[in-house]
Amino acid sequence: xxxxxxxxxxxxxxxxxxxxxxxxxxxxxxxxxxxxxxxxxxxxxxxxxxxxxxxxxxxxxxxxx
Numbered sequence: 234x235x236x237x238x239x240x241x242x243x244x245x246x247x248x249x250x251x252x253x254x255x256x257x258x259x260x261x262x263x264x265x266x267x268x269x270x271x272x273x274x275x276x277x278x279x280x281x282x283x284x285x286x287x288x289x290x291x292x293x294x295x296x297x298x
Contacts, residue, residue, distance in 0.1 A: 236276045238285055241295040243269035248294070255292040259284055 243249055249267040252274055256265035261280035268274070274296075276285055282298040289296035 237273050239297045240274050241272050255288045259288055
């Protein structure tokens, strides 16, 4: 399943990488791609949306489902 969440606060490639790595640590996530220009992250897998938002916020960014 593909899910997209809103991620605010990414300003560079390193920010995108940080968000992607945080999301990929979540059980059930098979891949994650963050895009600072669209302020979003696209996640493949079976993880719960709320958990994805929490992980991104814990990484220091504002997120919403």
